[in-house]
Amino acid sequence: MTDLLVLPPPKRSRSRRLRKKLHIGEFQVLGFDYELTWRVAPSIDVQDRFIDQLLEDLVVPRALSLGGGGNCGFVVARRGSVTDADRAAFESWLGRWPDLAEIKVGPLRDAWYNEAS
Numbered sequence: 576m577t578d579l580l581v582l583p584p585p586k587r588s589r590s591r592r593l594r595k596k597l598h599i600g601e602f603q604v605l606g607f608d609y610e611l612t613w614r615v616a617p618s619i620d621v622q623d624r625f626i627d628q629l630l631e632d633l634v635v636p637r638a639l640s641l642g643g644g645g646n647c648g649f650v651v652a653r654r655g656s657v658t659d660a661d662r663a664a665f666e667s668w669l670g671r672w673p674d675l676a677e678i679k680v681g682p683l684r685d686a687w688y689n690e691a692s
Contacts, residue, residue: 598687606651606686607662609643611669612677617645621674633668637661651686659683 594600617625622645634641634650639661642649650665651657666680684690 603656604651604686605656605683606649607657607665607683608647608649608679608681609665609669610647610679610681611645611675613646614674614676617674625672625674629668633665637664649686656686657683 589597589599595602598604625645630641633639638653639657640651640653642651650661652661662680662683666678669675669678669680
């Protein structure tokens with residue numbers, strides 16, 4: 576079982592400095608998950624080429640950060656939040672990769688906190 580960090584509702588308003596440290600309010604950071612299914616299990620060379628091309632074509636030019644790899648991961652912006660345009664560009668780029676059978680790109684969600692169950 577994983578420990579979920581869920582903040583209680585504030586009993587009083589938090590200062591700007593504290594909201595920034597906690598990544599809440601106007602400082603909330605959004606990102607998205609992705610999950611890929613390959614037609615055939617990719618070789619190490621194919622995986623390396625895929626990641627290198629993804630970094631070169633999309634991640635670096637859009638100032639994104641990628642956690643994960645060739646099967647699944649999480650994408651955030653280096654500074655601030657990713658946008659719907661970043662998410663759409665990521666999904667579109669994956670769609671042009673012929674070796675992928677299924678692509679799941681999740682909605683934008685909080686990168687620091689899981690939603691309460």
